[in-house]
Amino acid sequence: MDQIDVSLIDWSRAQFALTAAYHWLFVPLTLGLGIVMGVMETIYYRTGDLKWKQTAKFWMKLFGINFAIGVATGIILEFEFGTNWSNYSWFVGDIFGAPLAIEGIFAFFMEATFIAVMFFGWNRVSKGFHLVSTWLVVFGATLSALWILVANAWMQYPVGMEFNPDTVRNEMNDFWALVFSPVAINKFFHTVLSGWMLGAAFVVGISSWFLLKKRETVFARDSIKIAAIVGMIGILLSAWTGGGSAYQVAQKQPMKLAAMEGLYEGGNSVGLVGVGILTPGKEYGDDKEAFVFDFRFPKVLSFLSTRDFDGYVPGINNLVEGGYDTPEGKALSIAEKMEKGKIAKAALNRYREAQKEGNETVAAEARKTLDENFKHFGYGYFESPEDAVPNVPLVFYSFRIMVILAAFFLVLFVLVWFLIYKKKFENTRWLQWICLFSIPLAYIASQAGWVVAEVGRQPWAIQDIMPVQAAISNIDTGSVKLTFFIFLTLFTVLLIAEIGIMVKQIKKGPEFINEKNEEN
Numbered sequence: 001m002d003q004i005d006v007s008l009i010d011w012s013r014a015q016f017a018l019t020a021a022y023h024w025l026f027v028p029l030t031l032g033l034g035i036v037m038g039v040m041e042t043i044y045y046r047t048g049d050l051k052w053k054q055t056a057k058f059w060m061k062l063f064g065i066n067f068a069i070g071v072a073t074g075i076i077l078e079f080e081f082g083t084n085w086s087n088y089s090w091f092v093g094d095i096f097g098a099p100l101a102i103e104g105i106f107a108f109f110m111e112a113t114f115i116a117v118m119f120f121g122w123n124r125v126s127k128g129f130h131l132v133s134t135w136l137v138v139f140g141a142t143l144s145a146l147w148i149l150v151a152n153a154w155m156q157y158p159v160g161m162e163f164n165p166d167t168v169r170n171e172m173n174d175f176w177a178l179v180f181s182p183v184a185i186n187k188f189f190h191t192v193l194s195g196w197m198l199g200a201a202f203v204v205g206i207s208s209w210f211l212l213k214k215r216e217t218v219f220a221r222d223s224i225k226i227a228a229i230v231g232m233i234g235i236l237l238s239a240w241t242g243g244g245s246a247y248q249v250a251q252k253q254p255m256k257l258a259a260m261e262g263l264y265e266g267g268n269s270v271g272l273v274g275v276g277i278l279t280p281g282k283e284y285g286d287d288k289e290a291f292v293f294d295f296r297f298p299k300v301l302s303f304l305s306t307r308d309f310d311g312y313v314p315g316i317n318n319l320v321e322g323g324y325d326t327p328e329g330k331a332l333s334i335a336e337k338m339e340k341g342k343i344a345k346a347a348l349n350r351y352r353e354a355q356k357e358g359n360e361t362v363a364a365e366a367r368k369t370l371d372e373n374f375k376h377f378g379y380g381y382f383e384s385p386e387d388a389v390p391n392v393p394l395v396f397y398s399f400r401i402m403v404i405l406a407a408f409f410l411v412l413f414v415l416v417w418f419l420i421y422k423k424k425f426e427n428t429r430w431l432q433w434i435c436l437f438s439i440p441l442a443y444i445a446s447q448a449g450w451v452v453a454e455v456g457r458q459p460w461a462i463q464d465i466m467p468v469q470a471a472i473s474n475i476d477t478g479s480v481k482l483t484f485f486i487f488l489t490l491f492t493v494l495l496i497a498e499i500g501i502m503v504k505q506i507k508k509g510p511e512f513i514n515e516k517n518e519e520n
Helices: 006-047 050-083 086-120 127-156 175-179 182-212 217-252 254-261 300-306 316-321 334-357 360-381 392-421 429-437 439-455 477-508
Strands: 161-164 169-172 272-278 291-297 460-462
Touching (some): 006 050, 006 182, 006 439, 006 477, 050 086, 050 217, 050 477, 086 127, 086 169, 086 460, 127 175, 127 182, 127 460, 161 360, 182 217, 182 392, 217 254, 217 300, 217 392, 272 392, 316 334, 334 360, 392 429, 392 439, 429 439
Antiparallel strands (some): 272 291
């Protein structure tokens, strides 16, 4: 594993990133649109007003189109763990596979069961049962996200496990530690709530198009009323969970936090960068200034990281060089962690050899050494301390794009809802155009959040335990290149097809038909 071709690592990461990015185009819209249409059908159930039924049915059509494509890309994403990341799957499959299996067995089957009732049962089941089916589909989609995010959070903060040197696998010893990991809880709520924002932006934008075309104006206004409220709630709550995520990142992945802030030299009372331009070419260990320009909110980063405005936050240089105070004592340098990682790897080899020879004394000594150093196991694969530093510019700018766009959408939703309430939005065409063309911005914000989460934790497949160079399959680089371009073509065709089908349905508009004295 130590001598794997670097290009194989890069292409394997690129292929997985491509699949994940395309998959994430569909997931947040499923989560957000589900809430919007569920609220609409609930209003129909309570009022009996058929306009809400037809409004809900229109958004359900778009939900269904998006849901189908999302399932296809998600299946390919899971297969890649076996094809491109077989060492990872072997090393932690007993743990990582559990939440994914639960997602498939329970959550996906719930969606698959009730989605048929949701789409085809309008006049075949009671209003109450249909409403329950709709919310169970929404709940199932959210539950799917939960288990996938639990698995992802475990990669960022591995808990509830024990390493078995006899099988060279990590084995789960506390399932609930995975599920209720603080990283998992914050990640789940932050991700799902950001999906509410994207779904709301989609509904507000499409509804604005109907107003611009002077079509189905009542439908459009009603849709915007619901979506704007869902969007505001989603952004405000995701900001709150984002604060919790910042604290967890600071405690569990300080290098990611340093990259998010472009922080090379840490200290006490550190400010949060609102906007800034990084110095081009700045790297660990050089004498360049970190920023060409930056505006900071004084002491805020210290507070988010430590719950103390005067708290100490380590920068990239500090994390690489070590020596600063932590609750556990002096922080180790990356070089020291590399040495401990090599000791752990050597102890593992010594243990396995002793077991084969039946030398229990040597095996016990090796096992003790392995256990003492295992938390730094992954550092033993590094060639230099600089390997621990992620792509700082990409993480830094992605984080700011996410935050700035979230603030933009909060202002937009508040303004839109206020004008709808005052019955003035229908005549504010310039704002309708902004809403329509803001739809892609919601996707950019969503993608930027995942760039921060995944690029920020590099080079780790599993934090501190397994870097990506140890996780990949030892396969031909050419095969990975070929499948990368096959997937790129396939996913692009699927995306174009989805957009085409959605545009056709949107142009067709909601089907308002006369249904007298309807009893479902």
